[in-house]
Amino acid sequence: MPPESGSSISDAEWAAFVQESERGIPASAPKEPSARARMVTERLREQESRGAKPGGWRTTAPLHEREERESRRRRRWVFLGLPVVVALAAVAMRPSLLPGDPFGTGEPKAAVSASPLPAETAAPSAAPDSVDPERPTLARPFAGSPAAQWADGEAGIVLPKATPVGSLSKAQVEQALKQTGKLLIDANLDPATLRGGRPETALAVIDPQQKDLLKLLNTALSKPDKDHDPLLMFSRFDPAELRLAGDVVKTRGRMTFKAGERASVVVHADYTFVYPVVRIGKDATTEVERTIIRRVLDVELYDPAEYVVTPGKITVTKYDENIGNSACEIYDGYLHPEFSTTEPTGAPATGPTTDPYDRSQSLDENREAGCGVVSRT
Structure with missing residues (x-):
């Protein structure tokens, strides 16, 4: 998923990410670059022809020096990192998906339907387990109980x-x-x-x-x-x-x-x-x-x-x-x-x-x- 306008990720970083991802994804996965990736790649070529060197965190060490020792870790990142990118994008669009509404969006939290307990037939062996420390409200007076x-x-x-x-x-x-x-x-x-x-x-x-x-x-x-x-x-x-x-x-x-x-x-x-x-x-x-x-x-x-x-x-x-x-x-x-x-x-x-x-x-x-x-x- 390409970065949106205003993202802090530079074109160079995105191109390097795409290149690394393609090397880490199995051969059976699609390799056709996105329109965004092709545009970024073309821009980098133009910069190179002019002698310009793009900056970014990937220039701190040559990529070929790290490939061998990081190949296994990079594959792990491709496998785990792409879902995380998708999840972060989803949260950016809907912050209320995070528990507790940490950004104060004010969106009401959906009531969780608790399965009723069977009737008590003997003294329980211990106190009930602790539950999420939610504050009771008029709509949910037994929340957190x-x-x-x-x-x-x-x-x-x-x-x-x-x-x-x-x-x-x-x-x-x-x-x-x-x-x-x-x-x-x-x-x-x-x-x-x-x-x-x-x-x-x-x-x-x-x-x-x-x-x-x-x-x-x-x-x-x-x-x-x-x-x-x-x-x-x-x-x-x-x-x-x-x-x-x-x-x-x-x-x-x-x-x-x-x-x-x-x-x-x-x-x-x-x-x-x-x-x-x-x-x-x-x-x-x-x-x-x-x-x-x-x-x-x-x-x-x-x-x-x-x-x-x-x-x-x-x-x-x-x-x-x-x-x-x-x-x-x-x-x-x-x-x-x-x-x-x-x-x-x-x-x-x-x-x-x-x-x-x-x-x-x-x-x-x-x-x-x-x-x-x-x-x-």
């Missing part, structure tokens, strides 16, 4: 196939699984709950016999403080400050069940939710940040023939959470993700640095007191 391959919302909460357990029938076990799913969905995915609304469905599936738990949750929703924090079970953002970037929350996790010790079925749920949000109101921008929450719940459904319980309702025996990217020591009942363009809020982090996407360990392992920092969002 392992969650790009996770399921969307409720699709990530897959109920296992129910079977009879102890004195409980298949239908009763299935009811326990469905009630647990309802709690998770309403507490972490329902748009009204995320906007700070009251999660009525989640509260309704809990057995009214759990008076202390329901009292704590109701107080936390109406008058949150350090001892009554709704974030222990519900995901909520202040609707006056934040909104979701799009309408998708990414979900990954699993649900299992086993026979309980007291004529019951124990359902174990372990899920991570990823929320991309943007600021609204007086601080509105298009900057997207993500908050990641992992929730672990154990619930039981007791055999009503053996215990005084409300049939069809579940008893929450454990609720634990790990929240990534939310200001420390703020107890107003809302999540407060940190944005890179604003000053940090809340108390300084005192806990360890953790990967919020790491689902390979239980929340009980290596847990340290104090609000920590996340290694990625």
